[in-house]
Amino acid sequence: MKFIIAIIKPFKLDDVREALTGVGVTGMTVTEVKGFGRQKGQTEVYRGAEYTTNMVPKLKIEVACSSDVAAQAVEAIQTAAGTESIGDGKIFTLGLEDAVRIRTGETGDTAI
Amino acid sequence: MTKVTGMAALASIPVPAFAQEAVEAAPAVANPGNNAWMMTATILVLLMILPGLALFYGGLTRTKNMLSTMTQIGAAACLAMLIWVMYGYGLAFGPEGNAFISWGKFFLAGVDSSSTAATFSDEVISEYVFISFQMTFAAITLALVLGSVVERMKFSAVMVFGAIWLTIVYFPIAHMVWAGGGLLFEMGALDFAGGTVVHINAGVSALVAALILGKRTGYPKEPMPPHSLTLTMIGTGMLWVGWFGFNAGSELEADGTAGLAMINTFVATASAALFWMLAEKLSGRKGSALGFCSGVIAGLVAVTPAAGNSGPFGAIVLGAVASLVCYYAVSFLKPKLGYDDSLDAFGIHGIGGMVGAIGTGIVYQPMFGGPGDGSTAMGAQVITQIIGVLVTIGWAGIGTAIAMFIAKLVTGLRVSEEVEQEGLDLGEHGERAYNY
Numbered sequence: 001m002k003f004i005i006a007i008i009k010p011f012k013l014d015d016v017r018e019a020l021t022g023v024g025v026t027g028m029t030v031t032e033v034k035g036f037g038r039q040k041g042q043t044e045v046y047r048g049a050e051y052t053t054n055m056v057p058k059l060k061i062e063v064a065c066s067s068d069v070a071a072q073a074v075e076a077i078q079t080a081a082g083t084e085s086i087g088d089g090k091i092f093t094l095g096l097e098d099a100v101r102i103r104t105g106e107t108g109d110t111a112i
Numbered sequence: 113m114t115k116v117t118g119m120a121a122l123a124s125i126p127v128p129a130f131a132q133e134a135v136e137a138a139p140a141v142a143n144p145g146n147n148a149w150m151m152t153a154t155i156l157v158l159l160m161i162l163p164g165l166a167l168f169y170g171g172l173t174r175t176k177n178m179l180s181t182m183t184q185i186g187a188a189a190c191l192a193m194l195i196w197v198m199y200g201y202g203l204a205f206g207p208e209g210n211a212f213i214s215w216g217k218f219f220l221a222g223v224d225s226s227s228t229a230a231t232f233s234d235e236v237i238s239e240y241v242f243i244s245f246q247m248t249f250a251a252i253t254l255a256l257v258l259g260s261v262v263e264r265m266k267f268s269a270v271m272v273f274g275a276i277w278l279t280i281v282y283f284p285i286a287h288m289v290w291a292g293g294g295l296l297f298e299m300g301a302l303d304f305a306g307g308t309v310v311h312i313n314a315g316v317s318a319l320v321a322a323l324i325l326g327k328r329t330g331y332p333k334e335p336m337p338p339h340s341l342t343l344t345m346i347g348t349g350m351l352w353v354g355w356f357g358f359n360a361g362s363e364l365e366a367d368g369t370a371g372l373a374m375i376n377t378f379v380a381t382a383s384a385a386l387f388w389m390l391a392e393k394l395s396g397r398k399g400s401a402l403g404f405c406s407g408v409i410a411g412l413v414a415v416t417p418a419a420g421n422s423g424p425f426g427a428i429v430l431g432a433v434a435s436l437v438c439y440y441a442v443s444f445l446k447p448k449l450g451y452d453d454s455l456d457a458f459g460i461h462g463i464g465g466m467v468g469a470i471g472t473g474i475v476y477q478p479m480f481g482g483p484g485d486g487s488t489a490m491g492a493q494v495i496t497q498i499i500g501v502l503v504t505i506g507w508a509g510i511g512t513a514i515a516m517f518i519a520k521l522v523t524g525l526r527v528s529e530e531v532e533q534e535g536l537d538l539g540e541h542g543e544r545a546y547n548y
Contacts, residue, residue: 044337045397045398045400046337046338046400046402047402047403047406047442047443047456048442048443048444048446048447049332049336049337049447051335051337
């Protein structure tokens, strides 16, 4: 099993969700996050007072899936979230030891 | 029936042509139409304070100081109302007096529901209505001053400062400008609805208070962006609506001059709002929502002394000029001078008030479409206006310094650094504005 963490532009969420559903991923967790990479922050001006925000708002998507769909899922996210500009985000894939569905106690691939 | 004598009602109308303290045979009775309009206008000014100014200022502060800002405004306004009926009205509009102050009618002695106050024609309005109308002016002026000291001044200090400031600054200036026999009134200074009494006075007092109080901890290094420009926009709208009571109500009658004040309050403001955004664009920034709101307020402030003393097109120019000057004052002058006027009470009310007061001497002239008859030359009128501005600046500055020092002795003035860090909402009031 694999655990995929993707940082994407917030407005790309719907596209990514659709693309992941298309490759058979049935669940995900989404969190609003802030951070920075190569993309610069924004400048806000209030009555002449300038504030530069170094952190850019992004969404973090977490997906657990079986190893055989992981590559497809990563590709789906990459295609759907891309705008070919700086700040599109990153995708990280980790190995996942186990998963448990709380209601039934099922484990492993059947739990996700 | 009591005919109010010795009190010329508020001024502003062109020439102080009413030494005619009416030798009328029958006792005057308030015209229900005028009376009804003045009751409405009075309530509109209350709307400017609560919730108008409370939301406008509150939205500009940080989340942790929202309630403190709104509560200080509400409480200061209430304090002003009570002091007004106890002795404020007597000190500003009492039956006896000199050029600086008046006395009499303390605790509204001798006033009953048949008492009347003179307007600028031979009409009268109910004196209770006049007292209430003037009461809201005292209340909003004190509330405006607080814009420069929020986010760090103790609630108790605000109340002590407020009581002293009203007594030694507001009441004398209101008397000097608006009451028959008052220094600036007799000089012929034009101030239709309170450009000097309310705005220059509040603005200069705010600046002096902020200088004595000191900067907010972390200013200007730490970012202190407004926590809700949405609320500021709502407050701006309420201030604009309420300002019709403030400006058109200052005519004291529902007549043609009130109509002139009304249209000027529309067009000067509209012009100022757009010119502020234009100024932002021209200095390489984006036209902003806060710029729009700031322009609205700058225009309203500038048109206050000119409301019934200008033609509509003079008012448009006045609004535009005031907006540009205020924009440079808050965006470039303030950072350069380094004082912390948190919500720009001086930059907008003080500076905008001065542009308005001096500009009124110009737009008043018939050649610019103003209602003046040309009997006072423009130069002479402008000099009178400048004297009015200087007297107000001097009086407000010195009086505020005294009031702040007394408040410091009694209360300590500033909250502790911990309270400032965690916010005055929790530290001073034990509440949070937002519980998610």
